[in-house]
Amino acid sequence: MGGITLLLLWLLLPVGVMRCALSADRESDRVAELLGQPANVGFAQYAGYVAVDAAHGRALFYWLVEAAAAEAAPLVLWLNGGPGCSSVGYGASEEIGPFRIRPDGKTLYLNAYSWNNAANLLFLESPAGVGFSYSNTTLDLYTAGDQRTAMDAYAFLVNWFERFPQYKYREFYIAGESYAGHYVPQLAQLIYRKNNETQNPVINLKGFMVGNAVTDDYRDYIGTFEYWWTHGLISDTTYHNLRATCILQSSEHPSEECVKNLNTASAEEGNIDPYSIYTQPCNNTSSLKLSLNGRYPWMSRAYDPCTERYAKIYYNHPEVQRALHANVTGIRYPWDTCSDIVGTYWADSPRSMLPIYRELISAGLRIWVFSGDTDAVVPVTATRYSIDALKLPTLINWHPWYDNGKVGGWSQVYKGLTFVTIAGAGHEVPLHRPRQALILFRHFLQNKPMPQR
Known part of the structure; x- marks a missing residue:
């Protein structure tokens, strides 16, 4: 039977029949139990695929972790960056998700500071070629x-909301980190513009939050080199050489001279973890060195604490894939935290997100930016230079915020944007400071300034 005929028959079906079909799709995505899952889990989980391009055969993998009180909680989409890295491997498994993977790679334990304490969490592996997401058109990966x-x-999102209509019109937010500093505002802008084209939009976008986010090439370079120098990671000579050869470059296409100086910086830095400069690396994770085709000259796409190794074991286990309804097409490569192909051959990447910030600030969306202050990859100095370029009026001056009487970081509230630092946190803030990250998240959802006592 032809596709058009099937579509006409579908449209002629009674509403109740269509609802039953959608409900069946949703129930088929329910995750009954994961391998090694702890007992007494008090929330529902769903996982599976949503098609996004029928002609190319592109489908994206999602994992929904509901809050215990799911009907009363907002919905938050979480995206990791790279480009080419998995929100399942990072966001769900070592940052904001409800489970942590033990070193054996086959058992889980609960994360007391999971963000599903406050919201329903939707993790998306994006784009196709990342994690379990796939395309039947190989060229798409390149x-x-x-x-x-x-x-x-x-x-x-449009198709997912049809499968989960109970989330239509629900308060919806987008959050992410690193190169999701591009993904998150770009998606927010697209939703905002699409919503303006309809009288009754089902995606009730309220705002977004990004952490240690790639934002503006020029200011990211300035702030990153300054951080390396002021934290004693590189020499005076290398600092001046980096400023002379890289500042005006596109980070997507650095010159040979710029890359040469970046590699000198890597050698001076030594065997530390640049994503968390005051913690021990898991073996050798020093990763500033790269080739000319690297996306961001100072960024390897994968943060490599030992927890990443456990994820690679866990998500390649056939029983885990069956439970998550993943890899249903028999993908010919193993699941990995990041895709080298997707990241290496990345195509378009605007130099700055600041024009999008200006548009969405004017639209009245809630925007919070946070930064772990021990990250040397997309450091706090880079973020502050980008925010400063927006020239926003200050509503609440720079001040410490507190967690049980101890300074948790610092914050400044601008007209249209709130900035928060988390003391002692690296690139993945919820990994290094899970309790403080949950405090941050709750205040974002409530749109309340960080606690000042």
């Missing part, structure tokens, strides 16, 4: 970029 990633994520 031509991914910012624009298609945003369009596919939007298509995913």
